[in-house]
Amino acid sequence: MGKTSERGGKVTVLREPVWSTVGLYVVAMLGGAGLGRLLGLLADWLVTLPWAPMQGPAELVTSIPAAVLPAVGVLAGAVLGVVAQYEQTVMRLDGDEVVLTRKGRQERLSRADIATVCRDGRHLVVLGTEGGELARHECGLPFGRVAGAVVRHGYPWADADPYEDEFRLWVPDLPGLPEGVNALLKARQKVLDEKGSGHGDVRELREELSRLGIVVKDRKRRQYVRSTG
Template identity: 65%
Template sequence: MRKGLEQGTRGDRLTVLREPVWRTVCVYLTLALAGAGIGWLVGLLADWLVTLPWAPLQGPAELLASIPAPWLPVAGSVAGLVLGLVAQHEQLVIRLSDDRVELICKGREQEFSHDAVATAFRDGKRLVLIGHDGGELTRQECDLDAGRVADAFAEHGHPWADADPYEDEFRRWVPESPGLPEGANALLKARQKALEKEGPSDDDVRDLREELARLGVVVKDEKRRQFWRTFRQSGPA
């Protein structure tokens, strides 16, 4: 069995793709050790600051210097482990069977039937599912091995493409771009502000993507620049 792949019984034909256990353990250990090192350095810095006749933040430094030596590295390690939990919570888990695709990330679950997915592909570090109307069903950050993901989709009969079949239709967004549905430019403007301020993982950026999809607009990001295309919706927005 390949690393990071959990296979159910043949009757279930269930494949679960997630980060390998060894990689998750390495993340925890790295963050815990880094946290301990930072805690140790903070203790040394505090001890040095309190010896100076004057220095900024001497009050906090005195408080930190009064803490017994082992506790700051321990606190740093705990903080590192908490960051590890956050990182694990944000990892994408893919559950595949012959009749559905299920994506789990940040406590959010999305499920798509086999018939709803026209094609799936990787766009850089993102997994994208496209519906039969050309609209994107989802676009998720995915650090899983591309070959493993492609093989698992093919094994369960889900259509997989090596590239975006609509790549040539994307155009870079500029304010008041022509050809967009009414209201889309305003949403893209708001989304651009959130994208520049918070980055592509921000909730507002994601929510505005979904609002644009209701108008028949697909949007993707490259270096905090927005690219768009339209699609003909098969049902009401």
């Protein structure tokens, strides 16, 4: 989608297509309704088995009117759809900057600071002129559309991370890293193991490592690192 910015240049905004978002809500709500109905049937069956566990919760569920459980499931599905939409990446770019929005957090990246925009698996990565990563986001947008928009606005595009071969699997006390980096990576690994890559502390520690000249990315809860120095 293109429009004109206040500075007179063309602006492109990339977001998940409407049909995809609508489909997300429909699937989530239908799935919720189905689970609500299934829960009611399961409870009806459990109360007929005196030896079955969770008799109390099952009796509570059977006391709820039959139409209520699917309705609650639809509502839960709608909430899930809202959360999923909130986590989608929206990309806005023109000749001056690239703006990425995800989970209510906006990153504005100046053209002068951008060396390359690239794909790394399911992630969209913006590389800086000094070799660091300015942004890394899981991206559900079609990468063909992303690449076309990036090139159209005059930014370099790469189909893969040009620094891929420089990444090393992090292990405790990995040699060759600046002082304090292993401690930060150890703390980050703990949060990664316990709470997953979407946790805010994982992102904040990644940003702290970036300030120390270390790029880190995750694969199946394992950290891979490279130095920009």
